[in-house]
Amino acid sequence: MMYQLACGQAVTPVASYEIGRRMRWLIGDLSHLYLVLRRRSTPFPPPTRRQAAYDVLLRRDKRRTTEDWRYGDLAPFWYQLVHEATSVLRRGDP
Numbered sequence: 001m002m003y004q005l006a007c008g009q010a011v012t013p014v015a016s017y018e019i020g021r022r023m024r025w026l027i028g029d030l031s032h033l034y035l036v037l038r039r040r041s042t043p044f045p046p047p048t049r050r051q052a053a054y055d056v057l058l059r060r061d062k063r064r065t066t067e068d069w070r071y072g073d074l075a076p077f078w079y080q081l082v083h084e085a086t087s088v089l090r091r092g093d094p
Helices: 002-006 026-037 049-058 075-091
Strands: 022-024 064-066
Touching: 026 049, 026 075
Parallel strands: 022 064
Antiparallel strands: none
């Protein structure tokens, strides 16, 4: 829809959508896990290390779709991963 708007095309309305679908941002989840494991400050009470690792690495939910991990196109995931890792290294996190 945003592409259609940007190109000046008529926007095709969405007639239906799946209720209960959840979107996961894998890079964000990995960053959160890193903060919890390194015991960095977070804006909310962090979960335990074990709970954070389970939530990010092992928890399965059929209603959840990963935003940045697509088997047919991994380039966005790798780009974000390199960008996030570079950002961490520049900050000088031990």
